[in-house]
Amino acid sequence: MKVVIPGGTGQVGTVLGRALRGDGHEVVVLTRRAGGEGQVYWDGERLGPWAREVDGSDIVINLAGRSVSCRYTKGNLTEMMRSRVRSARVVGQAIAAANRPPRAWLQMSTATVYAHTYDAPNDEVTGVIGGSEDGVPGYWAFSVDIAQAWERELDEANVPATRKVALRAAMVMTPDKGGVFDVLSRMTRLGLGGPVGGGRQYVSWIHEDDFIAAVRFILDHDDLAGPVNLAAPGPVRQRDLMRELRAAWGVPVGLPATRWMAELGALAIGTDTELLLKSRRVVPGRLTAAGFDFRRGTWPEAARDLVQRARRHDTAKSRGDHPGGRGKRSD
Numbered sequence: 667m668k669v670v671i672p673g674g675t676g677q678v679g680t681v682l683g684r685a686l687r688g689d690g691h692e693v694v695v696l697t698r699r700a701g702g703e704g705q706v707y708w709d710g711e712r713l714g715p716w717a718r719e720v721d722g723s724d725i726v727i728n729l730a731g732r733s734v735s736c737r738y739t740k741g742n743l744t745e746m747m748r749s750r751v752r753s754a755r756v757v758g759q760a761i762a763a764a765n766r767p768p769r770a771w772l773q774m775s776t777a778t779v780y781a782h783t784y785d786a787p788n789d790e791v792t793g794v795i796g797g798s799e800d801g802v803p804g805y806w807a808f809s810v811d812i813a814q815a816w817e818r819e820l821d822e823a824n825v826p827a828t829r830k831v832a833l834r835a836a837m838v839m840t841p842d843k844g845g846v847f848d849v850l851s852r853m854t855r856l857g858l859g860g861p862v863g864g865g866r867q868y869v870s871w872i873h874e875d876d877f878i879a880a881v882r883f884i885l886d887h888d889d890l891a892g893p894v895n896l897a898a899p900g901p902v903r904q905r906d907l908m909r910e911l912r913a914a915w916g917v918p919v920g921l922p923a924t925r926w927m928a929e930l931g932a933l934a935i936g937t938d939t940e941l942l943l944k945s946r947r948v949v950p951g952r953l954t955a956a957g958f959d960f961r962r963g964t965w966p967e968a969a970r971d972l973v974q975r976a977r978r979h980d981t982a983k984s985r986g987d988h989p990g991g992r993g994k995r996s997d
Contacts, residue, residue: 668723670768672696672708672757673730673997677845678774678838678877682727685878694719696730698997710753710997713760720757721764725885726828727772728757730997731816734776734809738938743808749997750816758823767827770885773820775832777870777897777948779813782806784866787901789951790834790893806940817893829891831884836870836897836948838877839968841976846941851976854911860920862928865905867945870897873962873972880950883958890956897948898963904942910966914973 674683674695683693683704693704696716700707708716710730720726730753732746754773761767780788781796788794797810817832839847853859872880877896884890902910912920928939950958962968 667725668692668694669725669727670694670696670719670723672710672726672728672753673774674727675699675705675997676729676733677840677842678835679729681838681840681842681874682729682878682881689882694723710749711756713756713763717760717763720760720768722766723768725770725772726757726761726768727774727881728754729774730754730757731774732997734778734938734941738805738808738940743805743812747808747812747815750812751819753997754816754819755823758819758825761825761828762823767825769827770829770831771820771823771825772831772833772881772884773816775817775820775834775893776809776813777834777836777895777946778809778944779817779834780946780948782867782944783947784868784945785947787947787949788895789949790895791951793895793948802944803940806944809940829888831891832893833881833884834893834895834897834948835877836872836895836901836946838874838896839871839972840874841972841979843979847972848976850908850911851915851973854908854915854917854920857917857919858921858923859908859912859917860922861905861908862923862942863904863925865903865908865922867904867943868901868947869904869907870901870946870948871907871965871968872896872898873968876960876962879961880953880958883953883956887956890952894952895948895950896953897950898965898968899949899954899960900964901947901949902965907965910969911973913966914969 675697686693695705696708706716731750781794782799797807837846
């Protein structure tokens, strides 16, 4: 099977590409920095020679877009919107123009599309779309706007021979450097892994093994189309997430952080407090109903496994054979 992954050089794309190659599939990554084996140049905005890779492929998995791990300045938010919308649009154009279009187009989206909530969990059917919640910073609505614009390009693409799936992914937890788990682990090991802003906000997450398995599952199930939540069935409160992470690392204490302390910390590491303070209580309704079995669906087990892998990565790196997998932008 030939799989084309626009934006496959980021952390999630690296993990997914490695797994699909391990399955014996041909994987072609579309990237602005082509140079490695199996990489083809594209600019993420216009049709070009890269579109020949889409024509005759079996699957397209579009992961392109500027990383959300940044300060939410006007310029960064604009670039997030532009990179996601334009890349999704041009992927749709390439599929529409193909003589032999792929049978499925999986378009990365985000669980951030759902409302900030401490109450009922959000699934694909009954979940509440965010953007109009009371008592949250107004700029949080822009993240929802980005997600909706991203999915709108998918919905409006005229590709009748291709099944379309929006991957509403929660935080993908991998042990690779530069990802969310790595950032949380560094905070934990520095003694800063306590509750943030009280810690009652929910964190939705998914272990990399289950993310990969869910993508395989979706590819094998032609009845799955439209939005699909890629999140573990057990979202946890932030204070509990950090407590279990401290236990996995063997760190007894984690200092709590108020909202203003979280703002200073986010500024120091170049990210935004929305990633820490928005309560994302997202559950995988459609995957569960279709019979998907999560291997690492509880956070304590997932945290222990990820810590073990991170320690092996550190050991491998010290020997000079660490494979990497870091990426600030998927393009």
